[in-house]
Amino acid sequence: MHCGSSAGRTAGSGPVTGRRADAALARHEQVDVLVVGARCAGAILGLLLARQGLDVLVVDKSRFPSDRLSTHMFELSGASVLQRCGILDAVLATGAPAHQAYCMTIDGAELSSDLVRAEDDPLGGYSVRRHQLDEKLVAGAREAGARIIEACHFEDVILRNGRVVGARLTQQSTPTVTEVSARLVVGADGVRSTVARAVGAREYYRTENQRGMVWAYYQDYRPEHPARLHFHRNRDRMVFAWPSDSGLLTVIAAPPVAEVSALRRNEAAFAEYISASPEITSMIQGADRLGAPRSATRYPGYFRAASGKGWVLLGDAGHFKDPILGQGISDAFRQAEELAQRIAMSGLSPRPLDTALRAWWRWRDADAMQMYWAAYLQGRAGTLPLFEQRVVGLLARDPALRARVTGLVLAHRAAPSSLLSWPLLAGAVGAAASPAGLLSAAASVRSLLRPVATCLIAQARVGRAGSGRGAVRTQRNGTRS
Numbered sequence: 001m002h003c004g005s006s007a008g009r010t011a012g013s014g015p016v017t018g019r020r021a022d023a024a025l026a027r028h029e030q031v032d033v034l035v036v037g038a039r040c041a042g043a044i045l046g047l048l049l050a051r052q053g054l055d056v057l058v059v060d061k062s063r064f065p066s067d068r069l070s071t072h073m074f075e076l077s078g079a080s081v082l083q084r085c086g087i088l089d090a091v092l093a094t095g096a097p098a099h100q101a102y103c104m105t106i107d108g109a110e111l112s113s114d115l116v117r118a119e120d121d122p123l124g125g126y127s128v129r130r131h132q133l134d135e136k137l138v139a140g141a142r143e144a145g146a147r148i149i150e151a152c153h154f155e156d157v158i159l160r161n162g163r164v165v166g167a168r169l170t171q172q173s174t175p176t177v178t179e180v181s182a183r184l185v186v187g188a189d190g191v192r193s194t195v196a197r198a199v200g201a202r203e204y205y206r207t208e209n210q211r212g213m214v215w216a217y218y219q220d221y222r223p224e225h226p227a228r229l230h231f232h233r234n235r236d237r238m239v240f241a242w243p244s245d246s247g248l249l250t251v252i253a254a255p256p257v258a259e260v261s262a263l264r265r266n267e268a269a270f271a272e273y274i275s276a277s278p279e280i281t282s283m284i285q286g287a288d289r290l291g292a293p294r295s296a297t298r299y300p301g302y303f304r305a306a307s308g309k310g311w312v313l314l315g316d317a318g319h320f321k322d323p324i325l326g327q328g329i330s331d332a333f334r335q336a337e338e339l340a341q342r343i344a345m346s347g348l349s350p351r352p353l354d355t356a357l358r359a360w361w362r363w364r365d366a367d368a369m370q371m372y373w374a375a376y377l378q379g380r381a382g383t384l385p386l387f388e389q390r391v392v393g394l395l396a397r398d399p400a401l402r403a404r405v406t407g408l409v410l411a412h413r414a415a416p417s418s419l420l421s422w423p424l425l426a427g428a429v430g431a432a433a434s435p436a437g438l439l440s441a442a443a444s445v446r447s448l449l450r451p452v453a454t455c456l457i458a459q460a461r462v463g464r465a466g467s468g469r470g471a472v473r474t475q476r477n478g479t480r481s
């Protein structure tokens with residue numbers, strides 16, 4: 001869907017019309033779509049649905065501007081959604097430069113390349129700290145006509161005959177509970193999604209992260225022209241850096257989970273870890289660090305059942321992957337764009353809506369599954385297995401494949417599997433033809449079995465979604481009718 005288009009509205013179940021200014025909620029409200037969560041996922045969905053002429057209420061327990069734990073880099077595919085939504089310029093007013101190239105090294109293999117752009121693409125991906133990024137998204141959604149209420153908590157869904165028909169909300173400003181009737185309730189409320197809990201969405205393909213993140217901001221660093229994304233892996237160390245808004249460079253260390261806390265507290269240990277990348281060390285030589293490093297230790301990956309009767313989960317509420325490849329924000333934008341189109345096309349009548357949501361769930365899993373496993377595999381602690389080092393070495397030797405890794409796969413424009421071919425794998429096995437190399441190849445193939453199998457199984461499961469899987473399991477007191 002292209003933002004601003006009004007296509008896709010069908011007759012029959014005419015939506016509640018009219019745009020109301022943001023204000024305190026009345027005791028009873030009626031809207032077309034209630035979105036819980038107003039950041040990357042919720043704000044973009046609210047913006048797009050409002051542009052379709054739907055009556056959208058977006059609530060968030062936060063007040064904006066406010067921060068979120070994230071290293072906030074988004075790739076070209078996410079930037080293009082913002083461009084189509086007409087809010088990229090507002091985001092760029094934060095001073096974030098376009099990342100037009102990648103500087104990537106893995107154990108000495110050079111995978112650097114320019115970004116691969118289509119003619120109508122933005123200049124690149126960007127990095128904008130979340131207190132600024134999310135505020136722009138919220139402003140864009142308001143501008144488009146979505147009604148956004150801050151400091152407003154989703155408490156529970158309202159069910160009728162097993163269908164979600166609305167939600168109960170509370171506002172900080174008033175002790176009363178508001179009952180909102182909605183044809184669709186969207187949980188865009190992040191990893192700890194209360195909506196997911198309320199509808200009993202089951203979880204699948206859970207993974208535990210083996211590395212955490214410690215990051216700091218540097219000002220007056222040595223900038224590059226054009227700005228580049230830095231990804232460096234040196235034996236067991238992983239270090240990243242990207243130019244961000246307001247003239248800052250975000251520098252990230254990704255040590256094993258057990259080392260996060262020591263690295264965050266010990267300035268010398270952080271600097272020593274970063275020294276694994278001479279490129280980044282040289283950029284921050286003589287630069288000032290802004291404040292203390294921040295860190296995140298535990299962020300398991302998962303998929304959750306994405307839809308049921310009258311509800312859908314968007315963004316982190318429905319799926320989270322290891323942020324080591326920086327995909328979550330773009331995923332949320334792209335998911336919102338795809339979902340908005342399908343909601344609008346359904347006309348919001350229950351049956352077509354449920355079908356559209358199931359189809360979107362299938363799309364989401366297909367869209368995310370390969371990158372989910374790629375991020376998990378990249379995020380394993382320790383050194384890269386010998387066989388995978390050989391694969392990287394072969395990728396690095398071919399300029400076309402190099403450009404594909406950085407310019408297309410990381411930008412979510414080609415699947416990770418598109419990097420692998422039988423000749424390449426055979427070459428890697430041949431190069432590793434020692435007992436240790438062959439053992440490593442066998443171990444790598446074994447570690448790929450689950451990812452490959454789950455890609456296939458997920459498709460099949462979602463195909464059966466019509467049987468009621470993922471539908472609301474719990475009926476709550478006082479919500480039956």
Ligand SMILES: Cc1cc2nc3c(=O)[nH]c(=O)nc-3n(C[C@H](O)[C@H](O)[C@H](O)COP(=O)(O)OP(=O)(O)OC[C@H]3O[C@@H](n4cnc5c(N)ncnc54)[C@H](O)[C@@H]3O)c2cc1C
Nearest residue numbers: 037040041061071072073154189190296315316323328329
């Ligand atoms: C350490 C770390 C680093 C990361 N780095 C990157 C990166 O560099 N690039 C990248 O693309 N991704 C990164 N991510 C992932 C990225 O931050 C998320 O994928 C992204 O924020 C998802 O957006 P969202 O809108 O789905 O959820 P969120 O941003 O979590 O927003 C959810 C909103 O829901 C609201 N909410 C929650 N419960 C309720 C309730 N009951 N009632 C009302 N409102 C509620 C919250 O207040 C919040 O505002 C990182 C994640 C982590 C943990």
